[in-house]
Amino acid sequence: MTITITAFERSPDGGKGLARDTRVRWALEEVGQPYEVRLVSFGAMKEPAHLALHPFGQIPTYEEGDLGLFETGAIVFHIAEHHAGLLPDDANARARAITWIFAALSTVEPPILELMTATIFEGDKPWTAQRMPLVLDRVRDRLGQLSARLGDADWLDGAFSTGDLMMVSVLLRLRASGLLDEYPNLSAYVARGEARPAYKRAFDAQLAVNKPPAG
Amino acid sequence: MTITITAFERSPDGGKGLARDTRVRWALEEVGQPYEVRLVSFGAMKEPAHLALHPFGQIPTYEEGDLGLFETGAIVFHIAEHHAGLLPDDANARARAITWIFAALSTVEPPILELMTATIFEGDKPWTAQRMPLVLDRVRDRLGQLSARLGDADWLDGAFSTGDLMMVSVLLRLRASGLLDEYPNLSAYVARGEARPAYKRAFDAQLAVNKPPAG
Numbered sequence: 001m002t003i004t005i006t007a008f009e010r011s012p013d014g015g016k017g018l019a020r021d022t023r024v025r026w027a028l029e030e031v032g033q034p035y036e037v038r039l040v041s042f043g044a045m046k047e048p049a050h051l052a053l054h055p056f057g058q059i060p061t062y063e064e065g066d067l068g069l070f071e072t073g074a075i076v077f078h079i080a081e082h083h084a085g086l087l088p089d090d091a092n093a094r095a096r097a098i099t100w101i102f103a104a105l106s107t108v109e110p111p112i113l114e115l116m117t118a119t120i121f122e123g124d125k126p127w128t129a130q131r132m133p134l135v136l137d138r139v140r141d142r143l144g145q146l147s148a149r150l151g152d153a154d155w156l157d158g159a160f161s162t163g164d165l166m167m168v169s170v171l172l173r174l175r176a177s178g179l180l181d182e183y184p185n186l187s188a189y190v191a192r193g194e195a196r197p198a199y200k201r202a203f204d205a206q207l208a209v210n211k212p213p214a215g
Numbered sequence: 216m217t218i219t220i221t222a223f224e225r226s227p228d229g230g231k232g233l234a235r236d237t238r239v240r241w242a243l244e245e246v247g248q249p250y251e252v253r254l255v256s257f258g259a260m261k262e263p264a265h266l267a268l269h270p271f272g273q274i275p276t277y278e279e280g281d282l283g284l285f286e287t288g289a290i291v292f293h294i295a296e297h298h299a300g301l302l303p304d305d306a307n308a309r310a311r312a313i314t315w316i317f318a319a320l321s322t323v324e325p326p327i328l329e330l331m332t333a334t335i336f337e338g339d340k341p342w343t344a345q346r347m348p349l350v351l352d353r354v355r356d357r358l359g360q361l362s363a364r365l366g367d368a369d370w371l372d373g374a375f376s377t378g379d380l381m382m383v384s385v386l387l388r389l390r391a392s393g394l395l396d397e398y399p400n401l402s403a404y405v406a407r408g409e410a411r412p413a414y415k416r417a418f419d420a421q422l423a424v425n426k427p428p429a430g
């Protein structure tokens with residue numbers, strides 16, 4: 001059955017790969033599943049047809065036959081559960097890999113989203129300069145803990161898994177801030193993720209949609 | 216094998232059931248699994264022994280034989296995956312129930328956490344009064360979308376599932392704010408969750424730990 005995902009018609013990041021469809025593309029590339037992409041405008045994302053598929057009016061979504069899913073974490077997990085290559089066979093190792101998906105999305109990403117909100121949506125507010133050190137420190141708390149756990153390992157728990165896919169994707173959102181540079185092992189970890197051929201294919205595919213016109 | 220979870224020695228909410236161990240207790244009660252609880256002080260949470268189990272120094276954790284897990288979402292999913300009662304049998308319905316776990320944790324909870332941070336940790340900051348309307352509006356955006364999707368259904372997708380367990384748990388954090396009252400169907404949804412015998416057992420168990428001394 002054909003897999004169809006949705007992505008921004010025009011990504012707010014202009015093709016830096018930070019929109020969440022890149023995470024789904026990466027998972028599909030890791031497991032070697034072809035997919036089609038339906039591009040959605042910001043207007044269409046809030047229309048009934050898209051809201052029927054995604055109640056929060058976002059991308060990505062995932063359709064395969066009768067199945068319609070939303071939420072990047074759920075989609076990536078679904079792909080990992082149904083195709084070999086993103087979850088270990090051993091039951092305990094599998095549970096730990098799933099733990100890292102949730103850790104990326106529920107523990108590491110929220111302070112990063114707060115930083116993005118403070119920078120992008122509250123960047124012009126009178127309080128932002130004074131408040132920013134607090135926001136940055138919350139991100140650093142998480143990065144310090146993650147850095148300590150990773151140590152000098154290549155991946156978070158043995159071989160590369162969907163947990164790493166999600167954590168690298170979350171950390172990539174910090175590149176512009178320079179915060180990653182404070183944690184050399186995390187920078188190297190993210191670079192290892194980006195070096196994976198499947199990531200490169202996913203990145204190039206989203207860039208092809210968002211590339212600014214030559215001129 | 217004995218299941219052991221960790222919980223706050225003294226919960227910051229004084230036993231209102233908002234600490235995340237309540238979510239794990241609830242899942243275990245729904246599937247009828249007995250469990251033991253190891254209480255952890257704020258100091259011990261940042262010590263090497265606990266950090267080995269939970270790299271971000273939080274509760275809850277989950278231990279069963281050789282398996283050690285952290286992250287509430289991963290723990291609750293693990294319980295749902297290994298015991299009947301929290302996930303539908305039908306493959307597509309199961310995938311959708313998992314989607315709601317992620318939606319609760321990745322889409323609905325982050326703005327609620329921002330509200331808690333603004334109220335608790337930034338409550339005394341000079342910018343908070345001016346900033347608060349923005350923070351509240353982000354929560355309302357999500358609640359409005361969730362309310363529209365739920366409509367007059369009892370649960371988010373057919374029968375009660377672990378997705379509802381997580382969404383109700385996330386929404387409970389809003390009770391003190393009064394925001395839930397603006398969405399009668401969400402208030403009723405949360406009340407349905409709280410009325411489940413398994414929730415009540417979980418709530419009472421955490422309260423027994425945190426009950427203020429009589430006097």
